[in-house]
Amino acid sequence: MARWQQYALFAVWLILLASTPLWASNYIVRLAITIAMFTALTLSWNFIGGFAGYPSFSTAAFFGLGCYAGALAQRAGVPMVLAWAIATLFVGAFAAALGAIILRLRGHYFAIGSIGVVEVVRLVVSSWGSLTGGGDGLNLPLLSGGPNAVARIFLLVMIVIMLAAFLATVVVDRSRLGFGLRCIQQNEDAANMVGVNTTRYKIIAYTLSALFCGTVGAAYASWTGYIDPTESFSILLSIKIPVMCLLGGPGSVLGPIIGTAAFTLLEELFWANFLDYNRAILGAVIVILIFFLPGGLLAISYRDIAARIASLSRPRKAAA
Amino acid sequence: MTTILVAEKLSRNFGGIQAIDDLSFALSEGEIVALIGPNGAGKTTLVNLLTGVVKPSSGRIRFQGEDVTAQRPFESARRGLARTFQIVQPFPKMTVLENVAAGALFGGGEPSVAEAMAVAREQLEFMELASFADRPASALTLAGRKRLELAKSMAMRPKVLMLDEVNAGLNSSEIDGALRLIRKIAERGVTILVIEHLMKVVMSLAERVLVLHHGKLIAEGSAANMVRDKNVIEAYLGEKFARRFTAETIGG
Numbered sequence: 001m002a003r004w005q006q007y008a009l010f011a012v013w014l015i016l017l018a019s020t021p022l023w024a025s026n027y028i029v030r031l032a033i034t035i036a037m038f039t040a041l042t043l044s045w046n047f048i049g050g051f052a053g054y055p056s057f058s059t060a061a062f063f064g065l066g067c068y069a070g071a072l073a074q075r076a077g078v079p080m081v082l083a084w085a086i087a088t089l090f091v092g093a094f095a096a097a098l099g100a101i102i103l104r105l106r107g108h109y110f111a112i113g114s115i116g117v118v119e120v121v122r123l124v125v126s127s128w129g130s131l132t133g134g135g136d137g138l139n140l141p142l143l144s145g146g147p148n149a150v151a152r153i154f155l156l157v158m159i160v161i162m163l164a165a166f167l168a169t170v171v172v173d174r175s176r177l178g179f180g181l182r183c184i185q186q187n188e189d190a191a192n193m194v195g196v197n198t199t200r201y202k203i204i205a206y207t208l209s210a211l212f213c214g215t216v217g218a219a220y221a222s223w224t225g226y227i228d229p230t231e232s233f234s235i236l237l238s239i240k241i242p243v244m245c246l247l248g249g250p251g252s253v254l255g256p257i258i259g260t261a262a263f264t265l266l267e268e269l270f271w272a273n274f275l276d277y278n279r280a281i282l283g284a285v286i287v288i289l290i291f292f293l294p295g296g297l298l299a300i301s302y303r304d305i306a307a308r309i310a311s312l313s314r315p316r317k318a319a320a
Numbered sequence: 321m322t323t324i325l326v327a328e329k330l331s332r333n334f335g336g337i338q339a340i341d342d343l344s345f346a347l348s349e350g351e352i353v354a355l356i357g358p359n360g361a362g363k364t365t366l367v368n369l370l371t372g373v374v375k376p377s378s379g380r381i382r383f384q385g386e387d388v389t390a391q392r393p394f395e396s397a398r399r400g401l402a403r404t405f406q407i408v409q410p411f412p413k414m415t416v417l418e419n420v421a422a423g424a425l426f427g428g429g430e431p432s433v434a435e436a437m438a439v440a441r442e443q444l445e446f447m448e449l450a451s452f453a454d455r456p457a458s459a460l461t462l463a464g465r466k467r468l469e470l471a472k473s474m475a476m477r478p479k480v481l482m483l484d485e486v487n488a489g490l491n492s493s494e495i496d497g498a499l500r501l502i503r504k505i506a507e508r509g510v511t512i513l514v515i516e517h518l519m520k521v522v523m524s525l526a527e528r529v530l531v532l533h534h535g536k537l538i539a540e541g542s543a544a545n546m547v548r549d550k551n552v553i554e555a556y557l558g559e560k561f562a563r564r565f566t567a568e569t570i571g572g
Binding site: 174175176179180182183186187189190191192193194195196197198 | 371392393394397398403405409410411412413414421423425426427428432433436476
């Protein structure tokens with residue numbers, strides 16, 4: 001797919017999501033918020049997991065820290081949008097410092113280390129009761145105007161964050177940074193040998209993968225008006241985001257967007273139709289997709305499939 | 321001739337094994353030097369030391385007068401100390417062109433991806449790989465991948481190029497092709513250190529030969545002298561080869 005086609009497809013998708021309040025029910029609007037929010041997270045994960053090929057499960061740590069940083073700033077009287085900016089910078093700085101340590105690990109070890117980060121941060125937050133309210137959680141000032149009006153505001157907020165993550169992806173994809181990260185993904189030692197400062201590039205990718213998670217977390221906290229450690233640092237989030245990215249096609253510009261949309265819509269479909277077995281069905285679908293589509297939905301050659309269907313139908317007609 | 325790369329009393333041990341033992345040598349600008357020695361002599365370790373992959377236990381390395389003992393591999397590459405690997409290390413899913421462009425962009429310091437691609441095209445032309453430019457690197461034959469390594473290193477604009485057994489596993493016509501390319505590279509003024517087991521290659525390329533055994537430099541001199549050196553015969557070449565070789569050269 002040519003670059004302009006990818007951008008056009010994203011623009012259409014963005015407009016479709018942003019316009020849901022004009023033509024769809026509140027249920028669909030909430031679904032659109034969820035999709036925009038998850039797309040921003042998946043695009044973020046794509047920097048470290050897709051471009052650099054490091055299987056990070058830290059998303060929930062970044063998201064949760066974003067929730068708490070934003071909430072604490074807002075409770076201290078900082079205006080909402082400024083609180084989001086503070087949360088973004090805080091989470092970015094956290095990831096840069098953490099990355100310098102954890103990115104020495106490779107492969108499975110890195111994956112386990114990055115899961116450990118989620119648990120450690122969650123435990124610190126839930127134990128530090130005097131600051132974070134511990135297991136009781138924190139309340140935030142709610143926006144006035146009723147749930148539907150607020151939902152419309154946060155739809156736009158999440159779409160703006162998604163757009164920012166997308167623009168960052170496009171810039172990285174076309175730059176020296178993206179090239180170097182792809183080299184690292186393919187063969188880290190060889191990348192080092194051709195002159196890529198691998199440590200620095202990995203830290204940048206890890207930080208980029210955290211920044212927008214911080215923003216999304218802070219905005220999410222403002223939207224729901226209440227956060228607690230279990231909800232904010234959900235390990236399921238850390239797993240869902242990579243799965244969405246892998247489903248779409250890691251390391252590409254459009255993959256995270258397609259993967260998130262496909263996954264979220266499937267999830268909704270199974271929730272609505274199979275209340276008892278939805279998780280099991282979703283799990284099975286994930287396993288099947290990862291097994292048979294290792295490159296993600298984007299890697300399927302739809303032209304080949306169309307050609308095969310055409311060639312299958314032709315001899316049948318001849319026989320008849 | 322000015323010296324470009326100097327190793328001073330380099331040592332490196334891995335646990336109890338002394339891989340490189342108090343080794344000193346110097347390379348002059350523009351020369352082709354061969355490094356020979358039996359398996360396990362420390363040839364690859366020496367290249368790893370010179371390019372910052374492993375750090376010496378003691379000793380110093382100077383490149384163009386600058387102390388580079390503590391450099392990391394990517395710094396070595398940017399400085400102009402490039403190498404190829406005995407076991408080729410391509411970026412398998414990238415195209416041949418992108419592989420070479422990676423060298424130009426990061427090691428060669430090209431300012432943009434587009435300019436790196438342009439330099440990479442020139443290098444592929446130079447290395448006679450242009451027709452494979454858009455194929456994935458994994459689709460190349462072994463000889464092709466070795467040539468890709470050369471092209472990638474050359475795109476880094478090296479001043480010193482270390483070739484770690486670029487001819488291993490190639491058939492004799494492929495070796496002739498590789499030799500021609502190495503000479504072409506040398507004509508551009510690049511200093512070359514070639515690690516080689518094939519004496520035919522050593523004899524036809526190198527102006528000077530370093531012989532390594534148990535991490536020590538046991539002999540150094542012209543290729544013709546090395547073939548007659550008693551220590552070298554004992555440690556590496558073997559009596560039979562030396563006798564045959566001397567007979568052949570006298571006969572021819």
